[in-house]
Amino acid sequence: MKDVAVSDVRTFALLGHTASGKTTLIDALLYKMGVNDRQGSVDTESSMADYTDEEKGRKITIHAKSFSGVYSAAGRKHGMVMCDTPGFMDFFGQVILATRAVESAVVLVDAHSGLQVGSHRSWKQTEAMKMPRAIVISGLDRENASFEKTLEAIQSSWGPQCLPVTIPQADLKGVSDILGTVAAADTADARTRLMEVAAETDDALIEKFLAGELLTAEELASGLKKAFLKCSFVPVFACAAPKNLGITELLNGITRIFPSPLDRPMVNAEGKPVAAGPEAPFVGYVWRTVNDPFMGQLTFVRVCGGTLRSDLEAVNVTREGKERMANALDVNGRKQAAVETATAGDIVALAKLKNTKLGDALCAAGTLVTFAPLAFPHPVIWQSVVGKTQADEDKIGTALARVTDDDPTLHVERNTDTHETILSGAGDVQLAVAVERMKKRSNVEVVLSTPKVPYKETVTARGEGHYKHKKQTGGRGQYGEVYLRIQPRPADDDEWFEDAVVGGVIPGNFMPAIQKGFVEGMTRGPLAGCPVTNVKISVYDGSYHDVDSSEIAFKIAGARALKDGMMKAKPVLLEPIMTVRITVPDQFMGDVNGDLSHRRGRVVGMESDDGHQVILAEAPQAEMFRYCAELRSMTGGKGSFDMSFARYDIVPSNIAQKIIAEAAKHKQEEEE
Ligand SMILES: Nc1nc2c(ncn2[C@@H]2O[C@H](COP(=O)(O)OP(=O)(O)O)[C@@H](O)[C@H]2O)c(=O)[nH]1
Ligand SMILES: [Mg+2]
Known part of the structure; x- marks a missing residue:
């Protein structure tokens, strides 16, 4: 970030249950930092963060997005890079992606609703990533909101290491900042507890603390920062974003105790830290891609180390192509500004890359860093997808690829048994949004419906089948006769077909044609036209005619004898x-x-x-x-x-x- 040292950059994500106030907090932070000249609001559809039509329409965040600004505190400029994430379950993949792009997380808990499913889901995710995390108790101005009760619930569910660092004043005119220098009498206990946590990180501090001396604000912050990084301390902040309550104190707290990219370097696929300094070779990670009519095609890169410059030609280590880093953009909602350089912790958008996808690594030539693949939840909903008209159907492949490329929890596959294209994902709202986006981005309208079940057919007993194909029409006739036995194929038997004909009653050169007839017959079983599986067929008798027998005649006889046999072998x-x-x-x-x-x-x-x-x-x-x-x-x-x-x-x-x-x-x- 321009004029900001990497050690002063804080990159973090906001997580939490739907409507816990994440987006509202982002709007408040952006306003406070002067990125927006007024405070956006999701309620009036003026949010800088929830700006897409699908988000405004549903009043929920759908896409994880990053924002950045500069915050000056104690005479220093700090770079703040923050990701807003959706709380809605269907879009949890976005949360997983965002946690890969940041050093730390802030879990929001609404003071009126308390801990909710989404709060626990967010907490678990940060735990799985071993990510330093803070908590914001939000919505303090709401009716029946209780900071104390919410804190108690948090401590009993998530542990006593969750300790308040700001506490709302009784009149809600402000918050007491325990981390700051002013030590109010009513926060003395909380401050002592924080000092204890800070002291435990350092031998010199613990001596001082045990001797009954007070730690300075700097000592307190440096100790807490260490404990935060180890996840042995979780700072709890008090906020009411629409009322601008606790926002400055939150920003100050983030500058004081959150890690910089140097404190918590990203780790590569081998588990080794990536050098994060500006002089190190450039390494970037693609955590988000967008392809929409407003933004065009944008690839969001989290800089992990080195310096991204516009003249850099980076190597896509994952796909082995080269990409130019010209036209890097700093994106804040719909606002875009050109950036010349970017360093660790920054997130920039690159326009129109040639062949770079979500999860790829972009590096300076000669640097071969890749990142471990992220684990996403399996799909939980499946729908068949077809174009509304033939014209839509013709373009459906591209449209589907566009929406699935940007979202690793949305999958499309062809079921070769039912001949349907299946769209699967994390929930019906996610699929509905995908349908909307296909229309908007690709002008393709599709219809979703319950998929066909890929039933199969088999037999449960032994049976015999027979068919004599005999036709005399005009000149040369058709003749072929097949007798077969059919039975369930034993598990240890790899062969589904057996030629048990003796004495040449069917010449060997017709056997392949009979087999072909079986294969064809097995694509559409006799019960409901489903593929036939797990049968063993043995041809044991038949007859032929010197002149009239042909491959086609035996193929037909084979297919029909199979049908006959199956119906007698207790098909299911x-x-x-x-x-x-x-x-x-x-x-x-x-x-x-x-x-x-x-x-x-x-x-x-x-x-x-x-x-x-x-x-x-x-x-x-x-x-x-x-x-x-x-x-x-x-x-x-x-x-x-x-x-x-x-x-x-x-x-x-x-x-x-x-x-x-x-x-x-x-x-x-x-x-x-
Ligand atoms: N009174 C009050 N309302 C809030 C606060 N934070 C968010 N809201 C409201 O709660 C609703 C959901 O907020 P939003 O930021 O979209 O939540 P998100 O789903 O976590 O991003 C909106 O109507 C906000 O205006 C708060 O601190 N106080
Ligand atoms: Mg939101």
Whole structure:
């Protein structure tokens, strides 16, 4: 950042439950630093942070975004780089991305609502990243807000190392800044506790403290900074952003105790720290990409070390291409300004890179740093996606790629069994936003619907099949006759086909044609036209005709004999069964279990985890495509689940009958 030493840069992210006031706090900080000439507000759609249409419309943050400004305190200029993140569960991938771009985190807890699901989720994420974290108790001006009660809840859930560093005054006219030099009598206890934490980081300080001397403000800050970095101390700040309460004190606290990029260098894929100084070779990490009509194509790079200059040609170490760093931008919402140089802790946007994607590393030539891939939650919702019109369908591939490229929790894949394109993600709101963006960015309209279940067919008994294909039309006829046995394929048998013909009743040169007939027949089974799996077919008899037999005749005979055989070998439909892991607070156990049994689910185990119940179950995929939304409404957002494919299992016959009848109806419609 211009005229700011790397040691004076603070890069942090705001996390927390939806509506805990993260975006409002960002607006207050930007106003305080003079980045905005008035204080934006999400309520009047004037927020500098929630500026996209989809965010304004829904009144929630959807995309993690970075902002920066300069804050002068105690005669020093500090660079403040901060990321706003969504609290809404569907967009948690954005939180994960943001935590990779920063040194520390601020978890917001609303003083009226207290600890909520999103608060715990945020806290866990910072713990998983071993990231120094502070807490802001926000919304102190709200009705029934209580700083003390919220602090108590925080300490009992997250530990006694969460200690207040600013405390609201009774009249809410201001906050007492315990870190600052003025020691008010009513904050003496809190100050003593902070001194103890600070003293414990340093032998000289602990002696001083035990001798009953007071630490200076500098000693206090330097000790707390060490404890903060080790995560053994979590500062708690008091704020009411719309009232401008505690904002200056928060900024001062951040400058005093948050680490700079030099204090907590990023680690590369091998777990080694990346040199963060401005003289080190340039290393950048792509934590966000955007492709929208307003911004165009922008790649957001967090500088990890070295200096980014406009004449630098960086190497994309992940993809092995070169990229020019000209036209780097400092982006604050819709405001963009050119930047000439950027150093560790800075986040800049680069326009129109050639081939750089989310998660890539960009480095000075000769520096080969890469970063470990981030772990994202598995999808919990699946929808089939088709273009509204043929014109939309023709462009759907590009449109889908654009939205999925920018969001690692949104996936698109082709199901080759059902011939559907499946869009999957973290929740229905995320999918709805993706649909909106496809229309806006790519002018492609799509329709989402429940995917088809990739049923399969197999046999459960031995059966014999026979078909004689004989046609005499005009000149040369067609002739081929096949007898086969079909049975479930034993697990240890790799061969699905066996030629058991003796005495040359079917000449060997027709066998490949018969096999082809089977392969074709197996793509559309006799029950509901689903792929056939796990069968063993052996051809044991048949007949041929010297003149009329042909490959095509035997292929037809093979396919029809297969159908005949399958129908006599107790055919069944198979459906995918998923392993489901559901985490819910105790009080929802009954409802969730009851609902599972309505979904033909089977509970296979129970565990408890951190005050929650974990239900391990198996359930048919057919019942689970939208479970995410239903679990959310059943548990008020407090339940979560993870699901993966387990195996195929037989569809119960009453349900199979419906599927078969449906398929027959569909086939008839197709033929008409
Ligand atoms: N009274 C009061 N309202 C707040 C405060 N912080 C946020 N809000 C309101 O709470 C709502 C959600 O705020 P927002 O910043 O979007 O929350 P986010 O989801 O955490 O980003 C908005 O209506 C804000 O005006 C606060 O400190 N005091
Ligand atoms: Mg927000």
